[in-house]
Every structure is written in structure tokens, then in C-alpha cells.
Amino acid sequence: MPVSIGKTYIYITMPALQSYGWNAHFLRYFETNTTRHLEAARVLSIQGFIHLLMTEAGNIEAQLSGALMNNREPEDYPKVGDWVLVKRFDEEGIIIDVLPRVNALSRKAPGTQSTRQVLAANIDAAFIVQGLDRDYNLMRLQRYLQQIVQCHIQPIVILNKADLVPDPETYRKAVEDLGYNCPVVLTSALQPAEQEAWASQYLLPRHTYILLGSSGVGKSKLLNSLLGYRLQEEGATSAANNKGKHTTTARHLVMLPNGSMIIDVPGMREFGVTGESGSEGVFHPLIVELAPQCRFGDCTHQHEPGCAVIAAVRNGTLPGPVYRSYLKLLREQYHFQASEADKKRNIKQLTKLVKQVVKHRKNNKY
Numbered sequence: 001m002p003v004s005i006g007k008t009y010i011y012i013t014m015p016a017l018q019s020y021g022w023n024a025h026f027l028r029y030f031e032t033n034t035t036r037h038l039e040a041a042r043v044l045s046i047q048g049f050i051h052l053l054m055t056e057a058g059n060i061e062a063q064l065s066g067a068l069m070n071n072r073e074p075e076d077y078p079k080v081g082d083w084v085l086v087k088r089f090d091e092e093g094i095i096i097d098v099l100p101r102v103n104a105l106s107r108k109a110p111g112t113q114s115t116r117q118v119l120a121a122n123i124d125a126a127f128i129v130q131g132l133d134r135d136y137n138l139m140r141l142q143r144y145l146q147q148i149v150q151c152h153i154q155p156i157v158i159l160n161k162a163d164l165v166p167d168p169e170t171y172r173k174a175v176e177d178l179g180y181n182c183p184v185v186l187t188s189a190l191q192p193a194e195q196e197a198w199a200s201q202y203l204l205p206r207h208t209y210i211l212l213g214s215s216g217v218g219k220s221k222l223l224n225s226l227l228g229y230r231l232q233e234e235g236a237t238s239a240a241n242n243k244g245k246h247t248t249t250a251r252h253l254v255m256l257p258n259g260s261m262i263i264d265v266p267g268m269r270e271f272g273v274t275g276e277s278g279s280e281g282v283f284h285p286l287i288v289e290l291a292p293q294c295r296f297g298d299c300t301h302q303h304e305p306g307c308a309v310i311a312a313v314r315n316g317t318l319p320g321p322v323y324r325s326y327l328k329l330l331r332e333q334y335h336f337q338a339s340e341a342d343k344k345r346n347i348k349q350l351t352k353l354v355k356q357v358v359k360h361r362k363n364n365k366y
């Protein structure tokens with residue numbers, strides 16, 4: 001609870017927030033703001049302008065301050081999982097600032113050339129859920145893996161609907177053979193008892209997880225099964241095509257009985273790579289290991305002589321499908337970054353032009 005000394009609030013302990021993942025990283029930034037009478041809170045869900053927040057004293061609803069909206073790019077607005085500073089008026093609040101993120105899960109926004117969309121923030125691990133019916137797709141899986149790792153988040157693959165195929169283990173083996181060294185869980189959300197095994201291994205108290213995947217793969221069913229009750233609506237998959245039709249419509253962060261938190265996300269048709277800054281191009285454990293042996297330090301492993309990665313594809317140590325998806329993702333990432341750079345250049349030129357017009361108008365007094 002906050003203790004007031006004069007006009008300064010000192011937060012000795014904040015047990016409720018700590019159970020939501022509050023830690024020294026956020027405290028460090030928060031302490032510089034204690035004189036502003038602001039409270040720390042975590043964003044649990046966003047519906048239009050309304051942000052549902054968890055504060056030390058319970059849930060409140062809050063809106064963004066005008067300054068925050070005007071001075072930030074939309075990708076820096078608070079997202080589910082963010083820690084924010086809020087000015088409280090009884091049961092409502094105004095969000096004044098967003099505390100620096102530990103990480104942010106982003107993707108290329110669907111259908112556009114170069115817009116980055118932040119899906120959620122401060123995530124410990126992301127579950128990539130694929131259904132073993134029609135949804136299973138190794139290229140798409142690798143696109144998720146790349147982007148998640150580049151956002152500095154641990155990926156875990158969940159192959160769901162194991163009850164719908166005759167030999168589910170072959171699917172798990174195919175994923176493991178890609179060599180990404182990430183856990184692969186094979187399950188059926190229809191069997192709640194099965195969820196306990198992987199949940200006790202991967203879901204830790206005070207840690208935040210996110211469920212990603214196409215619509216209808218069973219994300220909400222898995223979450224409800226972990227919760228032991230029906231919180232999220234589950235869709236009816238149409239028998240004709242086994243595809244879901246967007247049952248979950250907003251992102252929500254919920255606390256599980258063991259104290260871990262999961263964000264359920266509406267199904268995504270596209271999950272494009274962006275190549276986050278500070279990340280090392282496209283990633284695969286074997287490529288990372290081989291790269292130092294390439295003749296050129298900046299080898300892109302596409303055509304260069306003396307490339308250890310190309311040699312590994314030739315001698316069969318690096319699977320061909322992994323290399324082909326590497327090339328595909330590298331190009332996708334390059335296109336995103338080139339078009340993002342173009343956009344920035346255009347904005348810069350536009351700003352310069354506007355300034356010139358303003359100056360011209362001032363000089364000519366019209």
C-alpha cells in the first residue's frame with residue numbers, strides 16, 4: 001500500500017501488483033515519478049477508448065490523456081500487458097504514461113506495406129497454437145517463431161486437436177526436425193486433464209504468456225480448460241472447412257489459478273515479420289552457429305562464396321525446407337524494412353515541405 005509522507009507517496013510493497021508481474025525493472029522507472037501522485041497499473045484489456053487496469057487497490061477503467069495520444073505513435077500507446085502510470089479519480093483514471101517495456105510482441109499489420117502493430121507488451125513466453133486439422137502449416141509456424149524470437153520472447157509450440165488425426169506424433173516430429181530447439185506440446189483441448197501436464201511445466205506464477213494462432217485453433221478452449229471454467233467464448237468450427245470464425249474479438253489478460261497470466265488473442269489471418277531492431281536478421285539455431293564460419297562477416301547466406309550455411313544445406317545438415325523458409329522470411333523482412341524506411345523518408349520530406357511553406361507564408365505575410 002502507498003504510504004504518504006508529506007506530498008510524496010512511497011511504495012513499500014505492492015503485493016497485488018507484484019502478483020501481476022511488477023518487478024524491479026518497472027519500479028526503477030516508477031520511482032522517478034512518485035512525486036506526481038500517480039499510481040502504477042497493468043493493462044488487462046482494451047475496448048475502444050476504455051482500458052481496464054489492475055491497480056494495487058483493484059480494477060479501474062481509464063482513458064488515455066490527451067498529451068499521451070498527441071505525442072505518441074499508435075504503436076507506443078498502452079497495449080495489453082503494459083505497465084502504465086495512472087491518475088486516479090475514484091473508480092476511474094487517466095493514463096498519463098507508459099513505463100518502458102521489457103519487450104513488445106509486434107507483427108506487420110495485415111494488408112499494409114510497412115505498419116508495425118504491437119499486439120501486447122511485457123511477455124515472458126508466447127504459445128504458437130496450431131490445430132492439427134487444416135491449420136497445421138510449417139511455413140506459417142516458422143514465421144511466428146522468427147517474429148517472436150526477434151521480439152525477444154520465448155516461443156512454445158502447441159499442436160492442438162491431436163484427437164482429430166490418426167498419428168499426431170508425426171506432426172510433433174516434423175516440428176522438432178525443423179531444429180528450432182523450442183518446446184513442442186501435443187494436446188487436445190477437449191481433454192482438460194492433458195493440460196495440467198504442460199501447464200505445470202511451462203506456466204509460472206507472476207509470468208505472462210500469450211496465445212497466438214489462426215482463428216478456430218482452440219486458443220480460448222485451451223484457456224478455459226486451464227481456468228477450469230468458461231471465461232472466453234469458444235467458437236463452433238464449421239464442419240465444412242474446419243475453420244473457425246473469430247470468436248474472440250479482443251485481447252484479454254487473465255490470471256490462472258496458479259498465479260500465471262495468459263493473454264487470449266483473436267485469431268490472426270496474417271502474422272507478418274518486421275525484423276525488430278537489435279535482432280540478428282533471420283534466426284535459426286544452426287544458422288546462428290554456422291554463420292561465423294562463413295567467409296564474409298556480413299554473409300546473408302544466399303549466394304556468397306565460402307558460405308557455411310549453403311554448404312550445410314548441400315551436405316544435408318541443414319534441412320532444405322528450413323533454408324527455403326529462411327530465404328523467404330529474409331525477403332519478407334527486407335521488404336518491410338525497406339518500405340518502412342521509405343515511409344520515414346517521405347514523412348521527413350513532407351515535414352520539410354510543410355516547414356518551407358510556413359516560412360514562405362510568414363515571409364510573405366499571407
Ligand SMILES: Nc1nc2c(ncn2[C@@H]2O[C@H](COP(=O)(O)OP(=O)(O)OP(=O)(O)O)[C@@H](O)[C@H]2O)c(=O)[nH]1
Binds near residue numbers: 162187216247
Ligand atoms: N476436436 C477438437 N476440437 C477442438 C479442440 N480445441 C478446440 N476445439 C474446437 O474448435 C472450435 C474453436 O475453438 P476456440 O477455442 O473458439 O478457437 P480460438 O482459437 O479461440 O478461435 P478465435 O477466438 O476465433 O481466434 C471450438 O468449437 C472448440 O470446441 C481440440 O483439441 N479438439
Ligand SMILES: [Mg+2]
Binds near residue numbers: 219220234266267
Ligand atoms: Mg478465441
Ligand SMILES: [Zn+2]
Binds near residue numbers: 291
Ligand atoms: Zn553464409
